[in-house]
Amino acid sequence: MEFTKMQGLGNDYVYVNCFSQRIDNPADLAMRVSDRHFGIGSDGLILICPSEIADVRMRMFNADGSEAQMCGNGIRCVAKYVYDHQLARTQTEFSIPGLGTFPTSLRIETKRGILTLGLELDEHDKVRQVCVNMGQPILEAGRIPLAVDAESVIDLPLSIEGQPLSMTCVSMGNPHAVFFCEDLAAIDLAHIGPLIEHHELFPERINVHFVQVDSPDEFTMRTWERGSGITLACGTGACACAVAGVLGGRCQRRVTAHLPGGDLQLYWCEQDNCVYMTGPAVEVFSGTWPD
Secondary structure (H helix, E strand, O other), X not given: OEEEEEEEOOEEEEEXXXXXXXXXXXXXXXXXHHOOOOOOOOOEEEEEEOOOOOOEEEEEEEOOOOEEOOOHHHHHHHHHHHHHOOOOOOOOOEEEOOOEEEOOEEEEEEOOEEEEEEEEEOOOOOEEEEEEEOOOOXXXXXXXXXOOOOOOOOOEEEEEOOEEEXXXXXXXXXXXXXXXXXXXXXXXXXXXXXXXXXXXXXXXXOEEEEEEEEEOOEEEEEEEEOOOEEEOOOHHHHHHHHHHHHHOOOOOOEEEEXXXXXXXXXXXXXXXXXXXXXXXXXXXXXXXXXX
């Protein structure tokens, strides 16, 4: 099997071009290639597949083999692979209210739906940075889903092993629990992350984020990702944190998110209620998996 290792802010995945290859058991393959000692090493597996309704279709599997609805860092890398390897190329403009226009765009089918991405190219006609319309945030508890008797969850008190927390939940196609804190360094994420991920409130488990607000247009975050553990970045999670920050009156709609792997620019647009995420995509290396 031919593969390409790519990363967005250190959130790394193994990518397989399914235009030319067939993967029969992606869940098992994801677990094997993701192993950082006996495999390639990654946060999961992403398949780039033909689509009847978009330029390409993306399927994403976590390191534990579970299939996720979306991956913000992953989809930026899919866009780079598709354009740089000429699987699809369009000159359709992508205009963003209040942000401007990208002359080149792609449409990618995901389990979240079809997402539109604007491409920023370098002097060698390679994708350097990608802006993704991540769609409208989902706030209804039943759609996230959450096992709570409430329409939405904004600053809901939650106690984990006697530690009082305040939680806001947002879905960006996949579920996120956001916790604002005063001292991010004091959070034992490796311990508390799995406790929250598997809490009875979350029937499909949940991605966990702790956020320290640095200013109204800047925050720092750390992530425990559902099915993968601690990761250097989570694109959908950063979008969820931005939305949660606005809902709680902590942040402006245009904000920079500082993640361990780097920065993302986020914009929750009032005009269309969509969240726009802009960040880099990097191809690391290619190889052959002896499967």
